[in-house]
Amino acid sequence: MKKSNILIIGQGLAGTVLADKLMQKNHNVTMIDKGHQGVSSAVAAGVINPVTGRRIVKSWMIDELQPVAKAYYLQVEEKLKIKLWHELPSLRIFTDTAMSNNWSVRMEHEGYQEYLDFASAKELLNYPIQQEFGVGIIHHSARANIGLMISSFREKWKREGYLVESEFQYQELSIANEEAIYQNKRYDKIIFCQGWEGAQNPLFSDLPFQVSKGEVLILRIPKIPEEKIIKRKVAFVPLGDHLFWVGATNFWTFENSAPSSMGMDWLLAEVRAVLSEKSSFEIVEHIAAIRPTVRNRRPLIGFPENITINLLRPTIGIFNGFGTKGTSLVPYWADQFIEHLDEVGWLLENKTKQKQNDKFK
Numbered sequence: 001m002k003k004s005n006i007l008i009i010g011q012g013l014a015g016t017v018l019a020d021k022l023m024q025k026n027h028n029v030t031m032i033d034k035g036h037q038g039v040s041s042a043v044a045a046g047v048i049n050p051v052t053g054r055r056i057v058k059s060w061m062i063d064e065l066q067p068v069a070k071a072y073y074l075q076v077e078e079k080l081k082i083k084l085w086h087e088l089p090s091l092r093i094f095t096d097t098a099m100s101n102n103w104s105v106r107m108e109h110e111g112y113q114e115y116l117d118f119a120s121a122k123e124l125l126n127y128p129i130q131q132e133f134g135v136g137i138i139h140h141s142a143r144a145n146i147g148l149m150i151s152s153f154r155e156k157w158k159r160e161g162y163l164v165e166s167e168f169q170y171q172e173l174s175i176a177n178e179e180a181i182y183q184n185k186r187y188d189k190i191i192f193c194q195g196w197e198g199a200q201n202p203l204f205s206d207l208p209f210q211v212s213k214g215e216v217l218i219l220r221i222p223k224i225p226e227e228k229i230i231k232r233k234v235a236f237v238p239l240g241d242h243l244f245w246v247g248a249t250n251f252w253t254f255e256n257s258a259p260s261s262m263g264m265d266w267l268l269a270e271v272r273a274v275l276s277e278k279s280s281f282e283i284v285e286h287i288a289a290i291r292p293t294v295r296n297r298r299p300l301i302g303f304p305e306n307i308t309i310n311l312l313r314p315t316i317g318i319f320n321g322f323g324t325k326g327t328s329l330v331p332y333w334a335d336q337f338i339e340h341l342d343e344v345g346w347l348l349e350n351k352t353k354q355k356q357n358d359k360f361k
């Protein structure tokens, strides 16, 4: 495969994983990112939950996604010498009898046995939580510390000269004359990984972004054991030292990305619905970010044909739309994206093959 010059805009989870995997294939990668303050990947818990929702269904493609994600985060642990991957079963607090009944039914379905069970009295011992309708247990849930991962890569890539801290300037991009040039440098590919801000990118104005705001509390809860996630409407994710990431809201309308009093009230009501009266807590932080959610909840990956240079060769791309599940989706889809580029060719030739393979259009 030909070595390409690639510019990646955005070093959240999507840009980081894509850049790392492209570098592993010896491409020349440059990244531009304006900062991680209030960014989705920095605020997220990084939980991978194989079975979700009131309907108790497996997450989309989870059987394929999770092994790839786990292998990737373990590989990064080794490379960066940081701890990222935490296997954490989840306690699922039922909100009514119907949910408990549905749980029993779902446990019998093919493909669910390895994931679902009822929590035993022994497992609930020492958990000062409300459990009027019972508690289920979800096996194989996990947390990858994606915030730590992106900040560690950022330091490394800044030191090595691969990452420039600045805001991408659209007026300095030229895609005329069958070439993509940014700030006087020619690139074989420019791939936008901007998270929710992709919704404001004039190149992708017709894509079905429908972004949502998530707010989170970091609580200190001295009396809750730290080896499981607890989930009702919100998740309590143990961070160590008796700190818990508690969230998140899912607001579809909002004025800005800052934490709000409405978010705080909603979260506190949910905290009180989970913790028994005996359990005291202290609020350490209130944080918020906007998720890159998409109307049909599927990622946005590829080289849109309305950008005419892409008809000649895949040049201006997008890797985005990972919504509420970036931790599991991004490593798998980064591999697929790169594999697709290997198939269609990185340079001008291969127009025919590119046409044949339209799965990313």
Ligand SMILES: Cc1cc2nc3c(=O)[nH]c(=O)nc-3n(C[C@H](O)[C@H](O)[C@H](O)COP(=O)(O)OP(=O)(O)OC[C@H]3O[C@@H](n4cnc5c(N)ncnc54)[C@H](O)[C@@H]3O)c2cc1C
Binding pocket: 009, 010, 011, 012, 013, 014, 015, 032, 033, 034, 035, 036, 039, 040, 041, 042, 043, 044, 045, 046, 047, 048, 166, 167, 168, 169, 193, 194, 195, 196, 197, 198, 213, 214, 215, 216, 247, 248, 288, 289, 290, 291, 292, 319, 320, 321, 322, 323, 324, 325, 326, 327, 328
């Ligand atoms: C409260 C909350 C909780 C979540 N919890 C989970 C969870 O438990 N598990 C899970 O899997 N997912 C979770 N998510 C979703 C997860 O955060 C996302 O799926 C994922 O992190 C998105 O990564 P991204 O790289 O696409 O976007 P982002 O993280 O938004 O990164 C985009 C980057 O691009 C940069 N950028 C944008 N525009 C420009 C520009 N013009 N110039 C330069 N740089 C630019 C930004 O500064 C940023 O660094 C959560 C999200 C929120 C908000």
